[in-house]
Amino acid sequence: MASTDQQKEQYPSQGSAAAADEDILLDVRNLKTYYPAHSGVLRRQQNWVQAVDDVSFTIRRGETFGLVGESGCGKSTLGRSVVRLEKPQSGQVLFDGEDVLAQSGRELKRLRRDLQVVFQDPQASLDPRMKVRDIIAEGLVVQGTAGRDERAHRVADLASVVGLREEHLDRYAHEFSGGQRQRIGIARALALRPKFVLADEPVSALDMSVQSQVLNLLNDLQEEFGLTYLFIAHDLAVVEYISDRVGVMYLGKLVEVASSEELYADPRMPYTQALLSAIPGNNATGRRERIVLSGEVPSPLNPPSGCRFRTRCWMAQSVCAAEVPVLREVAPHHWAACHFAEAS
Amino acid sequence: MTGVRAAASPGPSDALLQVKNLKTYFKTRSGVVKAVDGVSFEVAAGASVGIVGESGSGKSVTSLSIMRLIERPGFIAGGEIIFQGRDVVGLSERQFRAVRGRDLALVFQDPMSALNPVYPVGKQIAEALRAHQALTSTQAMERAVELLALVGISAPERRVHDYPHKLSGGMRQRVTIAMALANEPSLLILDEPTTALDVTIQAQILDLVRDLRHRVHTAVLLITHDIGVVAEMCEEVVVMYGGQVMERGHVDQVTRDPQHPYTIGLLTSTPTPEMKGHRLATIGGTVPNPLHMPPGCPFQPRCPQAMDICATPPGLRAVGDGRTVACWLYEDSAPPAVITT
Numbered sequence: 001m002a003s004t005d006q007q008k009e010q011y012p013s014q015g016s017a018a019a020a021d022e023d024i025l026l027d028v029r030n031l032k033t034y035y036p037a038h039s040g041v042l043r044r045q046q047n048w049v050q051a052v053d054d055v056s057f058t059i060r061r062g063e064t065f066g067l068v069g070e071s072g073c074g075k076s077t078l079g080r081s082v083v084r085l086e087k088p089q090s091g092q093v094l095f096d097g098e099d100v101l102a103q104s105g106r107e108l109k110r111l112r113r114d115l116q117v118v119f120q121d122p123q124a125s126l127d128p129r130m131k132v133r134d135i136i137a138e139g140l141v142v143q144g145t146a147g148r149d150e151r152a153h154r155v156a157d158l159a160s161v162v163g164l165r166e167e168h169l170d171r172y173a174h175e176f177s178g179g180q181r182q183r184i185g186i187a188r189a190l191a192l193r194p195k196f197v198l199a200d201e202p203v204s205a206l207d208m209s210v211q212s213q214v215l216n217l218l219n220d221l222q223e224e225f226g227l228t229y230l231f232i233a234h235d236l237a238v239v240e241y242i243s244d245r246v247g248v249m250y251l252g253k254l255v256e257v258a259s260s261e262e263l264y265a266d267p268r269m270p271y272t273q274a275l276l277s278a279i280p281g282n283n284a285t286g287r288r289e290r291i292v293l294s295g296e297v298p299s300p301l302n303p304p305s306g307c308r309f310r311t312r313c314w315m316a317q318s319v320c321a322a323e324v325p326v327l328r329e330v331a332p333h334h335w336a337a338c339h340f341a342e343a344s
Numbered sequence: 345m346t347g348v349r350a351a352a353s354p355g356p357s358d359a360l361l362q363v364k365n366l367k368t369y370f371k372t373r374s375g376v377v378k379a380v381d382g383v384s385f386e387v388a389a390g391a392s393v394g395i396v397g398e399s400g401s402g403k404s405v406t407s408l409s410i411m412r413l414i415e416r417p418g419f420i421a422g423g424e425i426i427f428q429g430r431d432v433v434g435l436s437e438r439q440f441r442a443v444r445g446r447d448l449a450l451v452f453q454d455p456m457s458a459l460n461p462v463y464p465v466g467k468q469i470a471e472a473l474r475a476h477q478a479l480t481s482t483q484a485m486e487r488a489v490e491l492l493a494l495v496g497i498s499a500p501e502r503r504v505h506d507y508p509h510k511l512s513g514g515m516r517q518r519v520t521i522a523m524a525l526a527n528e529p530s531l532l533i534l535d536e537p538t539t540a541l542d543v544t545i546q547a548q549i550l551d552l553v554r555d556l557r558h559r560v561h562t563a564v565l566l567i568t569h570d571i572g573v574v575a576e577m578c579e580e581v582v583v584m585y586g587g588q589v590m591e592r593g594h595v596d597q598v599t600r601d602p603q604h605p606y607t608i609g610l611l612t613s614t615p616t617p618e619m620k621g622h623r624l625a626t627i628g629g630t631v632p633n634p635l636h637m638p639p640g641c642p643f644q645p646r647c648p649q650a651m652d653i654c655a656t657p658p659g660l661r662a663v664g665d666g667r668t669v670a671c672w673l674y675e676d677s678a679p680p681a682v683i684t685t
Contacts, residue, residue, distance in 0.1 A: 070542035070543065070544060070545075071542055177630040177631070179630055180630070207398040207399055207569075207631060208398055208569065208610060208613070208614065209398060209609065209610060209613060209626075209627040209631070209646075210627075210630060210631075211613070212613035212614070212615070212624035212625065212626045212627075213626045215615065215624055216623055216624055216626060219623070234542070234543070236543065237614070237615050237616065238615050240615070240617060240620065241615030241616070241617075241619060241620055241624075242615070260620070261620075264617065274544055275543060275544060277547075278543045278544045278546065278547035279543065279572070280543075280546065280547075280550070280570055280572035280573040280575070280576050281570075281571070281572025281573070281575045281576055290547060290551075292544075292547050292548055292551050293544050293547075293548070296512050296514060296515075296545070297542075
């Protein structure tokens with residue numbers, strides 16, 4: 001194990017030394033997505049917003065990788081970068097061994113079949129002028145992989161898979177409730193039989209009594225089609241429920257990765273501890289002592305040196321300002337970016 | 345009968361706020377929406393009560409009705425809102441202005457909707473103070489600094505000069521809480537105060553409210569969709585659905601042993617660590633169209649235990665331990681309608 005330490009620092013979520021590459025569907029390496037920040041009268045570019053800064057992780061075939069963090073931490077940018085909805089500055093996204101970021105033209109179009117997205121707001125992501133039938137079929141038309149009859153057949157299939165009825169197909173998206181609209185969004189994402197689905201806050205806009213229907217559907221579809229999910233949400237209880245492994249982001253950095261059970265039971269990074277302790281209701285049930293963080297998240301334009309969490313961390317020492325903590329394995333299959341991960 | 349009444353609900357004397365059979369309707373082109381349809385509950389002095397419900401449950405319309413902030417086409421179609429012994433429904437706008445902002449204060453979900461972007465926050469707090477108290481502008485500014493310090497804003501003597509846009513979301517919500525507390529209200533209504541905030545900032549604000557409750561002894565009515573927030577903040581809970589109260593009682597009892605099928609469905613469909621690897625329970629169907637509410641119990645079309653009689657309004661009935669449930673399943677347990685007098 002010791003000989004592979006170096007490698008593990010680079011690729012934190014490789015399950016074990018024995019885990020063959022075969023098992024890994026998505027391998028993200030040193031991904032950086034920066035946005036230029038303009039200011040002043042001449043709108044000169046002054047700086048970079050480091051939305052995603054040097055993030056590496058892997059997702060295994062068939063697993064659900066949950067990504068949590070507060071607004072502005074870069075979780076959505078990371079998800080969107082992985083499926084090429086954003087253009088990262090540098091790094092690699094290896095999908096089945098092929099670098100998604102290096103592809104263009106026909107190759108990229110082929111890759112896009114396998115990388116689909118379910119968005120948060122089905123209201124905004126479904127074209128109001130299209131019938132449900134055409135929304136679901138759009139990807140098939142663009143990719144030109146199916147003839148007219150096959151398309152119709154496939155759309156009817158998909159509709160029944162996600163729990164829509166035949167007569168729903170000739171209606172418009174606005175005629176449906178939030179939960180049903182999300183079913184339409186899921187059917188569209190599945191039309192091209194993808195291997196990988198980015199689900200970016202898929203249940204956040206839904207009412208509580210409908211949320212569980214969609215979570216069950218996502219689980220059923222994963223089993224039926226062998227899907228791999230990157231599941232992004234700010235709701236920590238939802239992520240705990242649905243994920244096999246969970247990554248925590250803070251100010252553009254991935255700060256902790258572990259199995260869902262392990263992360264929620266024994267968080268090592270102080271930020272993760274504070275985040276999990278803040279889940280409302282946890283205090284009432286006595287699951288965890290509440291840690292109330294002082295202050296606010298610093299600006300991503302000018303993040304603190306060293307550990308980005310140090311300005312709010314109760315364990316911070318001088319080393320935290322001087323050295324950027326690397327994501328390292330602090331317990332079997334448990335990775336944390338903290339100089340004091342063993343102490344906490 | 346009187347014995348049941350006394351056990352089931354606090355007597356009228358110690359109730360700060362009594363909402364009795366409140367009906368708030370909205371006239372629309374396609375018909376009348378009964379957003380709140382016969383809601384009754386009480387808040388005792390110094391108590392904390394949470395109203396929990398999904399979108400369309402009528403929880404926010406209830407709080408806006410209490411604050412007399414219902415605008416046309418909405419109107420209060422019936423019922424009483426008795427605050428400090430007076431029915432505020434009958435008060436003129438002018439009479440009510442002396443109550444709103446002084447004894448009764450409201451904090452909204454979006455702090456920017458409560459703050460004026462073109463004035464420094466200190467000036468706005470001072471204005472709220474001077475609307476109800478005889479203070480000089482210097483005194484009011486001094487008090488504004490104290491209030492900002494009270495809600496945990498550092499360097500308050502500098503912050504009073506800041507404009508709202510300079511503050512983060514969490515800080516803005518602290519400012520609106522400071523403004524709401526300016527005149528030491530006896531009831532503070534918080535309408536989804538932390539929904540727009542991140543979870544660690546939410547924890548800060550909830551901590552602040554809990555701490556302030558003890559320090560300034562104000563009663564709290566908290567409106568939220570998150571039953572976890574209610575469990576943490578409140579002693580009592582009112583569960584609403586489709587404009588009606590489904591269940592009321594002590595928070596611990598309701599979350600541990602829910603009685604109404606809707607509350608049961610809601611609690612079992614919420615993801616918990618224990619449910620990992622198992623299918624979540626679901627409530628079938630969707631929230632009914634407010635224009636076409638089913639007769640009787642609004643939950644009846646989605647209820648796994650619906651019966652023929654559910655087309656008749658069940659009415660709230662006491663089921664012991666100060667709990668009330670609006671469901672025909674509990675028909676035998678007690679005589680109906682304890683409070684809907």
